[in-house]
Amino acid sequence: MSDWSLSQLLAGLHNDIQLRLETVRKSFAHPGTKGDASEQVWLQMLQTYLPQRYQAASAHVVDSQGAFSEQIDVVVFDRQFSPFIFQYEGQSIIPAESVYAVFEAKQIINAEHVEYAKQKVASVRRLHCTSLPIPHAGGAFPAKPLIPILGGLLTFESSWSRALGEPLQRALREVDPNRRLDLGCVAAHGYFYYDVEADGYRIESHKKSATAFLFKLISQLQSSATVPMIDIQAYAQWLLE
Numbered sequence: 001m002s003d004w005s006l007s008q009l010l011a012g013l014h015n016d017i018q019l020r021l022e023t024v025r026k027s028f029a030h031p032g033t034k035g036d037a038s039e040q041v042w043l044q045m046l047q048t049y050l051p052q053r054y055q056a057a058s059a060h061v062v063d064s065q066g067a068f069s070e071q072i073d074v075v076v077f078d079r080q081f082s083p084f085i086f087q088y089e090g091q092s093i094i095p096a097e098s099v100y101a102v103f104e105a106k107q108i109i110n111a112e113h114v115e116y117a118k119q120k121v122a123s124v125r126r127l128h129c130t131s132l133p134i135p136h137a138g139g140a141f142p143a144k145p146l147i148p149i150l151g152g153l154l155t156f157e158s159s160w161s162r163a164l165g166e167p168l169q170r171a172l173r174e175v176d177p178n179r180r181l182d183l184g185c186v187a188a189h190g191y192f193y194y195d196v197e198a199d200g201y202r203i204e205s206h207k208k209s210a211t212a213f214l215f216k217l218i219s220q221l222q223s224s225a226t227v228p229m230i231d232i233q234a235y236a237q238w239l240l241e
Contacts, residue, residue, distance in 0.1 A: 010211045017045055017210035018187045021156035025107055039073045039105040042154045046076065049214055054100065054221065055079040059092035061099055063127040064234035068093075070123040074103040074154065076217075078227045084235075096127040097230040100221055101150035101182075109186050110159040114171040118179040121151030125178040131228035144228040150220055153184040154213075163189040164203045172201050183220065185213035193220075 024037040039058060046056035056076050061069040077085075077098045086093035102124050104117035133140040160167045163186060172192065174180045183193040190205040191213040206212045 011208055013045075013049075013214075014187075014208040014210040014212075017041060018156070021107075021187050025156055038107055038156065042074055042103070042105050045210070045214065046074065046217075050076065050218065050221075053078065053080045057092045057094070059094045061094050061096050061102070061124050061127060062086075063096040064130055064231065064237075065128050066238065067127055069096075069102075069127060070120050072102045072120055072124065073105040074101075075099060076101040076103075076150075076221070081227060081229075083230060083232055095230060095235065096124070096129045097131070097228055099124060099149050100147070100224055100227065101152070101217070103152045103154050103184070105154045107155060108157045108159045109153060109155040109168065109184075111167070111171040113155070114153060114168075114181070117151070117153040117181060117184075118174060121149075121181065122176070122178040125149050125151070129228065130231035130234050132231050134229050144226075146228055147224045150182045150217075150224070152181050154187075155185070156187050158186050158189060164192070164205055168192070168203060169201060183213070183216060185209055191216065 020041045021038060024041065043056050043058065046054075050056065054076055056074055058071070058073055059075045060071055061075065075092075075094055077094050077100060079085075082095065082098040084095065085098075102121055104113070104120050106113045106117075129146050131143040131146055133143050158164070158168070172181060180194060183191065185191045187210050190203065190209045192201055192203045193216055194200075195202050204212065
């Protein structure tokens with residue numbers, strides 16, 4: 001008989017994330033330091049547990065027309081097929097075609113932070129993405145349709161008395177698809193995701209919310225398939241500037 005317990009292992013993952021976020025909240029007084037530390041907790045979780053084809057980093061996103069996104073706390077991007085990721089003085093610049101998901105990381109969730117996350121997500125989704133036909137021995141497959149970039153918000157606590165109640169539902173509502181948040185986590189209480197078929201949000205209270213969120217994210221990444229084949233020559237034009 002084995003002494004291993006899958007339930008305990010999954011609970012341990014959530015407890016580790018929640019404890020680290022709680023420690024950051026209680027231990028650091030400076031808001032900037034607290035924010036940076038929280039961001040690192042989420043990044044390390046994703047870097048550790050996402051499949052190796054994905055990578056997570058704090059970054060700006062750029063397109064072939066020279067437009068940049070705002071600074072994004074957590075970018076989940078392709079590392080298997082991405083031809084280049086710029087690293088400069090500790091800053092990462094990622095081509096728009098390589099991005100699967102973007103998240104804002106905050107200590108608490110409230111209406112202001114939901115709105116801020118929507119703006120950050122939209123700054124990425126509005127970028128131009130290329131997609132080339134895929135060559136093979138008999139010719140070429142048509143260019144892949146662009147994959148929808150997932151967007152969300154990661155927090156430890158909620159500022160609302162009902163952490164996952166109507167105020168959260170109201171804040172999440174959005175008519176502009178570029179600004180919609182697809183999923184997020186409030187580690188102390190639960191997680192949420194946008195249900196496309198129901199055209200509305202599912203908000204789940206969960207004792208292991210960080211683990212449940214991670215599984216939901218991986219599931220949605222699996223359904224996104226692979227990023228399109230980037231038109232590298234569209235970026236090469238900037239060599240002439």
